[in-house]
Amino acid sequence: MSLVQWLNTYVEQQNLQDLDGAQETAIPGVWFFRSQSGNPRLPMLYQSGILILAQGNKRIHLNQNQVMYGPNDYLVVGVPLPLECEAIAEPGKPILGISIRIAPALLQKLVHKIESAGYQAGRPCGKETCGLRSVAMNERMADTCIRLVKALCNELDTKVIGPAILEELVYRVLINDEGRVLFDLAHKEGYYSRVAAVLDRVHQDYSQNLSVNELAKQANMSVSAFYNAFRSVTMASPVQYIKQVRLSRARELIQLDGRKVNEAARMVGYTSASQFHREYKRLFKETPREDKYLP
Numbered sequence: 001m002s003l004v005q006w007l008n009t010y011v012e013q014q015n016l017q018d019l020d021g022a023q024e025t026a027i028p029g030v031w032f033f034r035s036q037s038g039n040p041r042l043p044m045l046y047q048s049g050i051l052i053l054a055q056g057n058k059r060i061h062l063n064q065n066q067v068m069y070g071p072n073d074y075l076v077v078g079v080p081l082p083l084e085c086e087a088i089a090e091p092g093k094p095i096l097g098i099s100i101r102i103a104p105a106l107l108q109k110l111v112h113k114i115e116s117a118g119y120q121a122g123r124p125c126g127k128e129t130c131g132l133r134s135v136a137m138n139e140r141m142a143d144t145c146i147r148l149v150k151a152l153c154n155e156l157d158t159k160v161i162g163p164a165i166l167e168e169l170v171y172r173v174l175i176n177d178e179g180r181v182l183f184d185l186a187h188k189e190g191y192y193s194r195v196a197a198v199l200d201r202v203h204q205d206y207s208q209n210l211s212v213n214e215l216a217k218q219a220n221m222s223v224s225a226f227y228n229a230f231r232s233v234t235m236a237s238p239v240q241y242i243k244q245v246r247l248s249r250a251r252e253l254i255q256l257d258g259r260k261v262n263e264a265a266r267m268v269g270y271t272s273a274s275q276f277h278r279e280y281k282r283l284f285k286e287t288p289r290e291d292k293y294l295p
Contacts, residue, residue: 003142004054004071006149007032007096013153022099025152027162029103032152035095038087043283045082045248046132048185048196049101050173051075052145056095059086062132063235069134074141076133076173078181079196079233080203082244083132098149102170102182110171111186119175121183133178141172191229194219198230199241206245207269212238246270247283254288261288 001009010032011017022033038056046060057070061084069075089095137145148165151157173179184192198215215238216226230238246268253264265276281287 001146001150002054003052003146003149004096006146006153007054007098009153010149011096025098026155026158027148027152027166029101030148030152030162030166031099031101033095033097033099035087035089038089038095039085041084041086043082043244043248044085045080045245046077046085047099047101048077048079049099050169051077051097051099053095053097054145055093055097056090057088058095059088060132060134061085065235067132067134072137073134074137074145074173076135076178076181078132078185078192079199080245081132081234082236082241082248098145100166100169104186106167106170107182108186110167110174111183114171114174121174121180133181135173135176135178138176141169141176144169144172191219191221191225192233194221195226195229195233199234202242202245206242206249207267209269210242243279244283247280250276250280250288251284251291255291264288 011019011034014032016023016032016034019032019034020036022031024031035056041059041061051069052074053070055071057068058075060067060069060075062081067075087095144165148162148169151162151165170182174182181192184190185196187193198219201215201218202210212227213223215230216223219226219229221229227238230236230241234241236244250264250268250270253259253267254261259267261277262273265273270276277287280291284291
């Protein structure tokens with residue numbers, strides 16, 4: 001059976017025919033996602049990890065760059081990235097896929113094992129779309145993906161061999177040429193991992209008044225060096241990135257948690273309601289009350 005056939009089996013077993021969004025599976029770190037009709041180009045915040053599409057296509061817009069991926073590719077996201085995404089589904093064929101959120105301890109363990117075995121990662125990360133890579137699916141990676149979803153369709157397999165297959169999948173990504181972005185993430189001394197640590201703080205403390213000087217100090221860089229490193233990883237300035245994180249989180253609070261608009265604005269760090277409404281509409285093209293957001 002193919003990957004899409006196993007995912008359809010999983011949908012039937014879990015009664016997910018009406019799901020339009022993402023749901024964590026019984027294997028920690030593995031999420032299933034489904035979209036009946038896709039979506040037009042919308043601002044989103046992609047979390048770091050691996051995204052695998054079995055059916056449908058997606059087009060990622062990151063500033064002036066575009067990244068396409070579909071059933072013959074997978075996407076490697078090194079750090080959380082604010083971007084715009086189009087999801088394209090064929091009639092009667094919903095978008096189906098899985099996403100992997102890699103635990104830092106697992107990533108560091110695998111990188112250490114791989115490097116101890118004498119493997120050297122591929123070329124250094126370039127400046128364009130540094131934190132985002134679309135990778136052609138090879139035969140071994142495709143087989144690992146199928147076995148992971150097949151395990152999800154059997155409760156005993158999920159518990160006993162599911163985590164091991166997940167570890168193999170991350171290993172397969174790491175030894176591909178584009179796995180370099182994850183090696184950079186695991187190496188604590190590099191600028192990429194230092195920016196990633198700053199991003200972790202932004203996603204925790206977005207409601208606070210975070211200054212570029214303070215974040216540069218955390219990264220142990222000069223302000224100019226930090227600014228350039230930050231842009232090379234995220235394709236956005238620190239101020240732009242923090243703003244999009246705040247607005248994306250406010251959107252979730254309003255649309256998913258049922259918070260009132262002004263309450264959500266305060267929770268993510270806005271002190272001016274008018275500024276929040278203005279920046280929300282600029283990013284999402286609609287006011288908070290007009291916006292019909294589907295995760």
